[in-house]
Amino acid sequence: MRKSTAQEDLLRGIWRENPVLVQVLGLCPTLAVTNTVENSLVMGIATFAVLLGSSFFVSLFKRFIPNEIRISVYILIIATFVTVAEMCLEALVPEVHKALGAFIALIVVNCIILGRQEAFAAKNTVWRSVLDAIGSGLGFILAMLMMGSLREVIGYGTFLGIPLFGDSYEPWVVMILPPGGFLTLGVILLTLGYVEERRRANRVSAMSAQERA
């Protein structure tokens, strides 16, 4: 297999292998806390920070971690960062911390993070692992923002708390309730799948047109 370049390591996670939209990992926070843009953003940033810190330390210490207990050590590293992140959020943005509730602690079991440690940080240099973590983290923030924007705009009629439609807008309350998370994710995945399919069909027809010419 060809070695990937640094740029590919960085960009891969953002869109082409987006952890949520393509790999469909980390759905628990994606469905649970994306009812407003603010919650989504804070959750995204917290996960980003944990992912970055964990990837850095896992790739730094990979030589000293025996294979038999690697998962335990990864989880220990991840859990430490999650706890630190939780305390920082409570100190810095207490209101959002309250709204996110148990889901901050649950970043520990977000499979995006453990997945990146196993699939990348455990086998690559510190520099590449950090790039990979940044890419995947940004990809996660992007997906969270897509979910959060759709749900808040439709469900509350606001964006980051700013009213968009005036008083006559009747909010679709279902969008900010748990079912709204499933609906939104379904619609996003369907749209992306459809666009991808169209693009592939276009490519095929362009190729056959070239052949005919």
Next chain:
Amino acid sequence: MSDPATLHDTAHAVPPPPLTQDVSTVKLVFTLVFAGVIAGVLLVFAFHATLPAIEAHKAEVLRAAIGEVLKGPARYETLYVLPEGISATLPSGAREKDFEKVFYGFDAQDTPIGFALVAMGPGFQDQIKLIFGFDPRAGRLLGIKVLESKETPGLGDKIEKDASFRTQFEGIAAPLLGVKKGEKSAENEIEMITGATISSRAVVRNLNQAVTRLQPLLLAYLDAQAKVGTTQEESNPKATASTPNRVVPVDADLRSAAP
């Protein structure tokens, strides 16, 4: 497959590899312990770094809530609900955290406004924690504020966000009674929020329970205070503003005078 010949054949063809242990158990244990110690040390640092901000915010939230439900008191005293009644001082050796607190608010002229009380009870999803201003003599609420709730976003959380629901509690006499929207006919009735009936009812029920539980204690406390106040004025007419320091000796006098 259980044929002994087959078993023998396979065993003969491929000798099983000897069980080797790449890493000694000691090293595994040592690595985990080491990682755990480092993680623990990091957490202690993070905890101490963030604790002041977290505590300050909690105190600020409580202070703001007390200010809101008592309509801006100039100052307030923290009182403790002890088994034998409400008291301004804790029994020696007791920890502050172990007791329920009530807050006694005064305005700029040092006239008592009322008490801020915390009411906690089941809501639709989880416990709802409310703080409310209460005047025990008149039996009237002064205002309420939701401190913690996990009610349904968009429906049940209107108990926090719907100002027209909250303002109904200002100046209303307990016990409260919840009625449907538009059916308010008596002074102590609260109109429920449409679509959030269970959450609204829970608020009313929790408030009523807290009032029933705490009102007698508060009245007893006020009576005791009034007694102390009058005795003090008789014995020492020059002392107008009662300071806690003065209260103590007078209280001791009362006790010795009693048969």
